[in-house]
Amino acid sequence: MALLPILCYPDARLHKVAKPVTQFDAALQTQIDHMFETMYDAKGVGLAATQVDFHHRLIVIDVSEEHDQPLVVINPEVVWASEEKTVAEEGCLSVPGIYDGVERPSQVRIKAQDGQGQWREIEAEGLLAVCIQHEMDHLMGKVFVDYLSTLKRNRIKTKMLKLQRESEK
Numbered sequence: 001m002a003l004l005p006i007l008c009y010p011d012a013r014l015h016k017v018a019k020p021v022t023q024f025d026a027a028l029q030t031q032i033d034h035m036f037e038t039m040y041d042a043k044g045v046g047l048a049a050t051q052v053d054f055h056h057r058l059i060v061i062d063v064s065e066e067h068d069q070p071l072v073v074i075n076p077e078v079v080w081a082s083e084e085k086t087v088a089e090e091g092c093l094s095v096p097g098i099y100d101g102v103e104r105p106s107q108v109r110i111k112a113q114d115g116q117g118q119w120r121e122i123e124a125e126g127l128l129a130v131c132i133q134h135e136m137d138h139l140m141g142k143v144f145v146d147y148l149s150t151l152k153r154n155r156i157k158t159k160m161l162k163l164q165r166e167s168e169k
């Protein structure tokens with residue numbers, strides 16, 4: 001097992017913009033494996049490379065109950081998003097314990113490479129659509145709390161910093 005440390009909001013590194021993945025090699029596969037292990041261990045449904053301080057356009061996702069549908073999403077681009085939007089309750093491994101509603105397109109179609117560099121399209125709705133959009137935001141340096149009001153965000157920031165101080169004692 002190799003668990004990677006997950007950056008916690010408001011760490012400035014969460015706002016870095018990730019670069020495209022260009023090398024599909026053994027090192028990338030190791031990074032993917034470690035990210036899945038880290039995500040499953042933390043009981044998350046998605047993890048963006050940005051969250052483990054690796055600033056390349058790589059996401060791992062598994063929204064299945066059984067943890068048997070791992071999805072590797074590399075260099076993703078949205079090709080279509082529905083006009084219809086849905087507000088879903090979101091959380092994030094980088095903002096532990098915080099959940100709030102975010103409005104996003106209900107369905108998206110993206111194109112992305114897999115771990116071998118093969119391009120394919122992925123159609124998503126429901127939780128998978130939310131997860132893909134949430135993780136793609138991470139690659140752009142955006143955390144879901146950035147959608148909330150300044151008041152809420154500042155409260156969350158204060159709470160997170162307090163928790164981090166307490167855990168360092």
Ligand code: NI
Nearest residue numbers: 091092093094
């Ligand atoms: Ni997140």
